[in-house]
Every structure is written in C-alpha cells, then in structure tokens.
Amino acid sequence: MLVTGAGRGLGRAMALGVAQAGATVVAVARTAGELAETAALAEPGRVHVLPWDLAAPDTADDLVAGAQRLAGPLHGVVHAAGIQHRAPAADFPADAWARILTVNLSAPFFLSTAVHRAQAARGESGSHVFIGSLASSIGLRNVAAYAASKAGVLGVVRTLAVEWAASGARVNCVAPGYIRTALTEDLFADAERAAWVAGRIPMGRLGEPADLAGAVVFLLAEASAYITGQLINVDGGWLAG
Template sequence: MTLPKTPSFRLDGKRALVAGASSGIGEGCAVALAEAGAHVTLAARREEPLNALARTMRAAGFDADILPLDVADIAATDAKVSAHGPFDVLVNSAGLARHSPALDTTPEDYDAVTDLNVKGAYFLTRTVARGLIEARKPGSLINISSQMAHVGGIDRAVYCATKHAVEGFTKSMAIEWGKRGIRVNTICPTFIRTPLTAQTFENPERVAWIEEKIKMGRVGEVTDIMGAVAYLASDAAALVTGASLLIDGGWTAD
C-alpha cells in the first residue's frame, strides 16, 4: 500500500510580489511567504517603511527587496512590475477605505477608493499574469478582499462595492487563465487589528457591532491571515482557483 503524500507548502525558488507590504496585513503576508522560502519583493508607496521591513526580514534570514510603487498609478505600476518580473506569486494588499453614510458619499471619495481597490487591483493582477503567460509559467495571484465582499456594512457602501467587484474579476480571471496554470483567489478577512483599523476600534458602537457579528468572540489579528496566504500561494492549493477564503470568525455564516 502506498500512502498519499501531502503537497508541499514550501515556496523555495519562488518570487513573490506583495503590494501594500509596508504595514498590517500586507506586512504579515510578506513575512509568511518569506518564511515558506519565497524571495519577497515588498511594494508600497512609502519607501522608508519598506526599507525598514526589508532590513528586518533580511536580519531574520529571509530574502527580501523593495519596489516602491503606487498601485493606483496604472502605467507606472505596469512598467515597474513588468521590468522586475515575472513573479510566481502576487499578494495585493493595497487598499483604501473612506467610510461614511451612503447619503454623504462624495464623488472624490468614491473615485479614490474605487481607483485603488478595483482599478488598481485589476490591472496589477493583469500585469503579473501577463508576465507569467509570457514566461509560460504557472502562478498564484491573491487579492486581499474582505468579508464585506459578501455582506453589507454600516457606512461602507463604497467599500463594499469595491470588494464585491474584486470578487467578480477574480472569478473571471480564474476562468480565463486556469488552463495556463495560473490560479486567482481572494482572502476575505473580518476586522483585523492594524494601525489602519485603530479608529474603528475606538468607536464603542462599532466595536459592539463587530463583537456581535464575529461568532468566535474576538477580532482578527494579522497572524490569522498568514497561514492562509502561504497555503494559497503553495502547491497545497494546486486545485484552488476562483475561490474566496473567508477568515471572518463566522461573520458571514448567518
């Protein structure tokens, strides 16, 4: 009798691009991929936080370099990523939220959030995929979406709209590129404790709403995302594409 063998979760020899890597979920994803053996390129608008993270990662024995870019600048991002690719793994954690009641949404806020969360994510994913296709390589492309891609939220009409859109183009891209060995998935976290969510956790009404919805009885931590991104990037997820991996403590189970 021959026992089945678990596919490898390792990423040795792989090159990974992590956009939005300068803090929070993006930083956690970068570390997770590096721990699994990938060479990680850290990308974000702010160069100094990237340099600081790269130095810390290299001191820990990981392979990391930086690529300053603004995902919302489509042309510049395409040029930089194309010049530095191809990348075997993409994690797009660059995102923006400007919460307000729907009646108070301004066109400026709508455009800013949509330009980064949808347009930027779409074209970054396309650019990395094009590099893989030209190199005739398989790959794993992961967009950090949200539980709000599957439900609605208070004061979050624009944000929810953008994350629902990410789910849509992810499924379509997965269909188009599946036979090329390119997998496209999303990770959908609940509220994760990061510097960007600090303001939400300072609002007692929002905290009460969050605690009511999360069935596990606690908010998320960056470490809750790290195992998921390593899994989706690896051969252990070789048949997973067009999927949404919900890490929401049961929020969407209702």
C-alpha cells in the first residue's frame, strides 16, 4: 500500500493503521526524517520510506515505480498529503492558491491514475482512498483554496469510481472533521475557539489522527469490495448535527 503525507499527522496515523492491519506500506512525504520516525513506530520491515515532493505531479509514474521497487505491486493508495493556507477570499494570494490546488487535488489525481495504470498492466485492480474534508460538503471561512481542492477531490473520486468500476478498481473518499494536526494547530491555538468547536461536535471532542485509520483500513480491505464512489465522513457527528 502507498500512503502519502505519511511523515506526520493524519498520514502517519493512516500509514501506521494500515501497517498494523497487516499490509506492507510505502510511506511518502517530503521530509526523510519524519518518514523515518513513522517507520520506527511500526513493526520492523512493515513500513518502507520514500521521500518525494508531491508538488510535482508529472513525476507520478516515477513515484509508483520507486514504490514498487521497495515493496512490490501496489494494491492500494491513500492520498493523505495536504496543505492549507488561511486568508479571507478577497485577499487570497495567487501563489498559495496554486500550490494548494497542486498538492491537494492535482497530485492525488495524477498519482491514482499512475497507480491504476500499473495495476491494469498486471491485470489487477485495487482500492484508491482520497482524503476530503468538511469543506468537501459545506462552506468554511478563510479557506477558499482548500475548500476548492477538497470539493474537487470529491468530484475526482466519483468520476474515477464510475470510469474504473468495470475493472474492479474502487475509489472512495474519507472526510475528516476537526482533527488535531499541524494543519489545525493555528485554529486551535485560540482556546475559546477550540472549546466552541468541540462543543459543536455531537461526540463532544476534537478528533485525533488515529480516528481516521479505521475507515481507511476498511476501504482498502476486501470487506468493502462493493463500495465505490462514496464519501465517508469521520467527524464526530458534525454534519449530522
């Protein structure tokens, strides 16, 4: 299995969860040191590390080839890498907009197509798990580029699910709610705001990265063999309330 953004936060938790479930994982992120920390938390030999800059989507085929040299054929991919920039829409910087759309939307699209080509060449299929957000479904303030990328992810998921279903490939999206990660650190630095967010969540607490692992493992496994094109919200009940 290939997991991007695996150096920290949600990606690390997903990579470790998938490894704990018994899969061999290729962990991808820009920072080699963070990837080494992820691998050290897993059973020896279970997580291989592959430093890579996902801001260059045209290298997706090379990334897949490198991952397969490390761990053999890829049976699934989890697109956990993501970046954020907060600013009012009227003042949103063009360079931040472009980079967020590249990393959050273009990179997972082109990586999944590269993985799919490699799987099809072997006469196989696999599971592709994209990571969405509350912003895939609702409007949130000061995150226009992030919202555009995550709404776009949902469109990609549904399109690929329909295009690839006949081959047996499955494509789904897991959308976290408010989770404590580096991307939300600035948001929750305000204790009053953090308390308001937690109070708005029916389950009464902010999420932790490990809360995402179960849904991801399920979508990678044969237990979800008849599920494709779906959005699973892991949000403590936020959207239900």
